[in-house]
Amino acid sequence: MRLIGAQTCQLVEYTGELPAYAILSHRWEDDEITFADLNTGQFTGKKAHFKLRGACRQALKDDLQWLWCDTCCIDKSSSSELSEAINSMFRWYASAARCYVYLSDVDARPGRFSLDFRKSTWFSRGWTLQELLAPRSLIFYDRHWRFCGTKDDLVEKISLMTYIPQPALRGEPLSRFPIAQRMAWAAGRVTTRIEDTAYCLLGIFGVNIPLIYGEGALAFRRLQEEIMKTEAADQSILTWVDPDGKHSIQLLADSPAQFAHCYNTRLMSNVNMGPIYVTSSGVHLTTWLAHWKLNIYIALLNCTYGNRKIGMFVGLLPASTSGRGRVCARLILNDNINKVMEEDKLYTGFVKKSITITQSSVKSLGVDCSVYGFQLMLSGRYRYPDLGDATDYWREGLEEMDMKLGQHGLPRIIDCKIGKRTLTCALGFDFDFNPFCIILEQQAEYVDSHRGLSTLCAQVLYTESATIQELPERDNAPFLSYTSGSKSQNDAAWAFKTNRRQNFTTRVPELSLEVSMLTRRSRTGGNIWRFGMRHYDQGAPGPQVYLPRSRSGPISQALPPSHPT
Numbered sequence: 001m002r003l004i005g006a007q008t009c010q011l012v013e014y015t016g017e018l019p020a021y022a023i024l025s026h027r028w029e030d031d032e033i034t035f036a037d038l039n040t041g042q043f044t045g046k047k048a049h050f051k052l053r054g055a056c057r058q059a060l061k062d063d064l065q066w067l068w069c070d071t072c073c074i075d076k077s078s079s080s081e082l083s084e085a086i087n088s089m090f091r092w093y094a095s096a097a098r099c100y101v102y103l104s105d106v107d108a109r110p111g112r113f114s115l116d117f118r119k120s121t122w123f124s125r126g127w128t129l130q131e132l133l134a135p136r137s138l139i140f141y142d143r144h145w146r147f148c149g150t151k152d153d154l155v156e157k158i159s160l161m162t163y164i165p166q167p168a169l170r171g172e173p174l175s176r177f178p179i180a181q182r183m184a185w186a187a188g189r190v191t192t193r194i195e196d197t198a199y200c201l202l203g204i205f206g207v208n209i210p211l212i213y214g215e216g217a218l219a220f221r222r223l224q225e226e227i228m229k230t231e232a233a234d235q236s237i238l239t240w241v242d243p244d245g246k247h248s249i250q251l252l253a254d255s256p257a258q259f260a261h262c263y264n265t266r267l268m269s270n271v272n273m274g275p276i277y278v279t280s281s282g283v284h285l286t287t288w289l290a291h292w293k294l295n296i297y298i299a300l301l302n303c304t305y306g307n308r309k310i311g312m313f314v315g316l317l318p319a320s321t322s323g324r325g326r327v328c329a330r331l332i333l334n335d336n337i338n339k340v341m342e343e344d345k346l347y348t349g350f351v352k353k354s355i356t357i358t359q360s361s362v363k364s365l366g367v368d369c370s371v372y373g374f375q376l377m378l379s380g381r382y383r384y385p386d387l388g389d390a391t392d393y394w395r396e397g398l399e400e401m402d403m404k405l406g407q408h409g410l411p412r413i414i415d416c417k418i419g420k421r422t423l424t425c426a427l428g429f430d431f432d433f434n435p436f437c438i439i440l441e442q443q444a445e446y447v448d449s450h451r452g453l454s455t456l457c458a459q460v461l462y463t464e465s466a467t468i469q470e471l472p473e474r475d476n477a478p479f480l481s482y483t484s485g486s487k488s489q490n491d492a493a494w495a496f497k498t499n500r501r502q503n504f505t506t507r508v509p510e511l512s513l514e515v516s517m518l519t520r521r522s523r524t525g526g527n528i529w530r531f532g533m534r535h536y537d538q539g540a541p542g543p544q545v546y547l548p549r550s551r552s553g554p555i556s557q558a559l560p561p562s563h564p565t
Contacts, residue, residue: 001092002073003066004038006056011038011073012066021066022059023096025131025138026051027104027122032071043072054145055100062098083211090130090203099135108142117148118161126191126200132158133168134203163263174204178267178303179227180236183259197255198223206230217254224252225278232275235285236265236303238357239310251283251359264306273302274354282358288350300350314357374401374427374435375520377532378416400528401427418535421511427531435517435529436497439508512536 002013003021033052037043043052052069059067074085093099106116117140122128132138132151140148151158151169159166164185168177182204191197198219199211207226212219224237231237239262240253253259274286288300298311376399401412414425426438498504498517505516512535520530 001068001088003068004052004056004073006059006065006067009038009043009052009056011035018095019066020064020097021068022055022062022064022098022100023093023135024052024055024067024069024100024102025093025122025128025135026069026102027125027128028071029104033069035072035075035077038072051102051104054141055102058100058141058145059098064097068092068096079211086199086211087202087208090134093131093134093203094136096135097137099131099138101131101138101140102143102145103140103148104143106140106142106148108144108146108148113142113148116142117154117157123161124189126186126189126196129186129189130200130203132162133164133174136171175206175231178236178262178265179205179231179234180239180259180262180265180303183237183240183253183256184262184265186256187258187260189256195219201256220255221252228276228278228283232277233273233302234267235273235276235287235301236262236267236310237276238283238301238312239265239303251357262305265310266304266306268302268304268309279356282356284354284356286352286354289353289355290350298350299355314355373528374412375399375528375530376414377516377530378414379418379534416533418511418513418533421513421535423511423513423533425531425533430497434497434500436495437515437517437531438493438495439511439513439515439533440493507536 001018002011003019004011006022029048031047033043033046033048037046043049048071052072055069056067059065070085070089075081101122103117103120103122105122106120107113123132135151138151140150140154142148148154155166155169158164158169162185165177168174174182183201186197186201186204189200191200193213194216195211195213198209201223202208205223205227207223207230209219209222209226215222228237238251240258241261242258273288277284290298290300297314299314300309300311303310412427414427416423416425421441424440427435429435494508494511496504496506496515496517503516503518505514505518507514514532514534514536516530516532518530518532520528
């Protein structure tokens with residue numbers, strides 16, 4: 001380690017025990033003093049000379065004869081020296097007797113300091129995160145080297161600005177904070193080189209990795225793999241999401257920005273789970289697993305957002321891609337899963353399992369990720385009303401409607417003619433992803449401008465899924481059935497909703513219609529719900545399905561009071 005003499009501004013190299021020294025934290029700007037400049041002594045004319053001389057003067061005031069500065073104490077022409085310095089930097093900051101933070105964009109005068117301090121770019125840089133957390137004694141100075149305050153003095157303000165808990169700022173071991181929470185501290189910070197997004201976090205997680213500039217986002221992937229080796233009991237590393245809300249199917253995150261929502265992550269000490277192992281085929285972990293729908297499972301993780309338990313959806317891969325064992329692919333983690341995990345009635349379905357989650361993208365394995373939607377199997381003629389954005393989900397050539405996991409509502413309405421009946425059918429999913437269909441006569445009062453259809457859809461959406469799961473079963477097909485209005489041919493509506501895990505087939509005698517919702521393989525390879533309707537003769541035998549409940553009268557009576565009709 002090289003140190004600068006505070007009186008002479010000359011470099012001295014130490015290989016053994018180090019003397020007491022101060023360390024400078026700052027934001028790199030134009031015309032910085034380099035290692036070569038100090039060796040030649042030609043640096044007094046540089047803009048950064050004022051910054052370096054100010055740090056040396058302050059060190060002497062504090063009875064410290066030595067100073068370390070990252071711009072001029074490292075020979076960056078040597079890749080081995082640069083790698084050693086980056087892997088050691090957190091320790092160097094932690095060992096310093098004083099850390100001086102020079103804020104070139106802050107004025108300490110009254111009336112200016114508070115606003116300037118909050119807006120300082122020093123708090124937005126990736127490398128300064130460890131420089132904030134590591135030192136035992138940290139002191140802030142403004143652009144004129146005027147005293148602004150210590151970290152202890154400003155800890156409440158800094159905590160509010162950075163979302164870093166005060167105990168972490170006061171020196172509590174960082175290993176006591178979940179991985180995801182520590183990643184969240186770096187979520188809003190930037191670095192000049194994309195690889196430094198990972199390298200600046202080495203000390204935060206207490207790991208070392210080789211520096212390979214040019215590898216891009218792979219550096220952050222390698223960082224996560226190394227973290228899992230040292231903190232194997234912490235599964236919060238899997239709780240990232242895309243900042244723009246898109247559904248991601250890879251296992252590990254691309255940057256700390258995908259952990260931005262994890263500031264309030266906590267580990268659960270009362271959940272018994274095994275460690276995470278990184279293998280050549282993926283990440284092996286022991287978790288509590290519950291079947292969700294089709295080939296989708298919920299994997300409970302040993303952490304929470306506040307009081308909400310966290311899980312992630314995983315998909316069981318086909319035998320051709322999974323080989324031996326239970327191999328899954330990460331599908332999505334979003335707010336819907338928090339709702340699911342809060343439902344106590346679902347906990348009984350969890351079983352402790354060991355699974356391997358592949359680190360490859362599901363798409364690279366040739367697996368179709370379209371696992372949510374409907375496929376039409378109608379025996380008559382049909383057309384699609386013009387519904388604007390709703391048509392975006394529909395694959396016209398394949399007669400399929402595709403929805404991303406986590407969406408709900410009424411995405412598709414179809415006008416069709418089955419036998420002598422002209423019907424309007426609606427297909428959708430409720431808030432717990434249970435599929436439903438609604439059937440109306442075209443001459444019925446409900447169909448005018450689809451206003452009645454929206455009313456009936458609202459009732460089906462707001463029917464609690466718990467009601468479905470508590471229904472008696474017959475032929476393995478529990479479902480709800482509603483009948484509205486009179487039994488006449490021109491004023492009737494039917495709505496059916498099935499459990500997301502089970503198929504459904506029944507007959508509507510008033511329409512001589514057989515209706516089914518069955519899980520099938522999509523024409524593009526993924527799992528999908530197949531919605532079918534066909535006309536049948538009244539005398540022909542049909543499926544025997546128990547209709548446990550029905551309701552009569554205006555549909556609006558069953559709506560929640562807060563829902564507009």
